Amino acid sequence: MVWIDLNNSQKKIIETINGPILVIAGAGSGKTRVITYRIAYMIQKMGINPYNILALTFTRKSAREMKFRISNMINSKNLEKITLGTFHSIFSSILRKESHWLGYNQNYTIYDQKDSENVIKKILEDINLDISFSPKEIRRIISEYKNNLCSINNGKLNRKEIECLSKIYKFYIQKCHQSNALDFDDILLKTNHLFYKFPNVLNKYRNKFKYILIDEYQDTNLSQNKIIKNLAFKHQNVFVVGDDAQSIYSFRGANISNILNFHLDYKNVKIFRLEQNYRSTYHIVKASNNIISFNKNQIIKKIWTDNEKGEKIEIYCAFSEKEEAQYIASSILSIKKNKKLHYENFAILYRANIQSHIIEYIFKEKKIPYKIHGSISFEKRKEIRDLLAYLRVISNLDDEESFLRILKKESSQKTIRIILDLSKKRKIKTYGIIKNLESYYHLLMIKKKTKDKFKQIIYTIEKLHSEIKIKDSFTIVKNVANLLLEKYPKNYKIEDFKPILDNVLYHTNEQKKLKNNGDVSLSGFLQKYYLEINENSNNDDNEKNKVSLMTVHLSKGLEFPIVFITGLEENLFPSKSSLNKQSKIEEERRLFYVALTRAKKKAILTYTKYRFLWGEKRKNYPSRFINELNENYIKIHNHTKNFSQNLLEKSKINFLEKKNNNEQRKFQVGSKIFHKKFGIGIILDFQNENKIALIKFQNLGKKRILLELALDKIIIYS
DNA sequence: GTTTAAGATCTTTTT
């Protein structure tokens, strides 16, 4: 093992093996390196059995990255024995093994966000509730509730709303249980249940996982925190690494207090700090420190670097998103030539996945090889979802959501409604009705043709279901795909299914290489597909030397010589929905900090004057983050100077005003407000140097409100 | 009863 590229404090951290350890590590300080080296050190120098090591990450991407880095240091046999992955994938595997304790079948389906929303939609149709929340919002609240170990953490809800929501919640968990399904949050929550209720099971895992390591600890939520606390109780060997400045997952319940209170959760905690940045140039380190200092809530750190000054951060304003993409493409080609770099040295980061479309389009045109690192929900197109619906039902006949998706393909909405009504009345699952169609036929007004279709479906599903124990996942997926192609030649093409077929083939082969043939079952594959498999999965060489396109969220933990940060516009980055809340703006700023600190040599920031987004062309103002950058570290492109100077000036004035008037910052044209006396209204305009707001009230019409006096009477709610 | 077309709604980030 090579130790030369470690500094003394890094070495010390790596060599401290026992007891609870918290490492506060700034961006670029070698955080991931410390974790991976430490694991290698434990196995090779300390002789610790890799079987006893549990290493957890947050995103699939960092799990893969960590695995890859460790694979360069230890042999594959040892690597295989380490339990390494995301929280969700690791504990889902454990739940699969132990599901009988909790009354679940191990073939349980994992419901993604959309599935959950559909369940909630149906509940709302079933019970008539006077509630103003959309299914989406309800799902979010339920998720928050579960991640907080079933306690409400939201002061905004009134009593009536809580009553309604708890009713919905009851139905929701009932429906999921009947479908033998877990949602993402259940994976953590049920693990907690398992460990609390069954000490013998907990003990087994406590003894197995003698050494626990967690990356990006600032992103953990309470549910995860409790699992770890429970597992680490006996041996107390828990090693966490985090950086509060990079906490960007609060929308998923992540709570910085897990870091702040780490010393309360464990006794005799050793705390280390890594503050030297090895990654980026002086300009980038300085500029990003400067940015993060605008946040009020933070642990003060001194991130410093010995690196060369490097180039200044470049800022470019494009006319449209198309021109933005063209500028990026031509910059890549010229920088690549001048600096003798490769395509893989470039990354393009964006706030929202949708921004990738135009970049892809231009890159294809200019023949720049690229790869999109995306979450699967994004690639999950209709055809694949259809195929998955069959696979999920075949694997788990109780899965109501997926079965309904199949039915919807085969019959009209009216028929579906009748079936659902009957299912509700008789308290029988739709699968039961369709399976015993003869007994219910007189109640359903369906044609013989539809009836025959249904029969055919049931026959197919049951036949394939009977094979899940004897055939491997690849064979079954291939069979179902062929079946769909045969049955609906108009709807599907073989290319539609190629991504998933590649995945399942790769997965099945990998499993077959393992001892005892691994887990080649269909449900094993589905679990992997929903929790682990990422992008075009296989590590083949075709994937190398390409420009990387990804969201800022996914870029965390990675580094690239040249980084483009795109769409730096108010309403996009920071995102529209964050503008009204200080804490959300701070999270966007941390996100920008993450983006900027990915760059080793050069960062190029782009924004557009006009962007076609969500069906309309909008005029944009440069992001406040551009204005927050210290002028010493940036270079505004000449073209941008001529083209967008007014815009920059204007937004600069805007920015300074906002800075001077903290209260003012919350109010925006278009904000919906609630005035204690006048009721609901919407802000139309500001007058008299922003002292007066013109507000249109629902019942009273337009009114001019002196903001200074009204501050405590107005609540902004969107 | 089924298919198609117009209409409405929501547009962040990930497991």
Add this chain to the structure above:
DNA sequence: GATCTTAAAC
């Protein structure tokens, strides 16, 4: 724009 829902034509 994309997706899902509802209304009208087949």
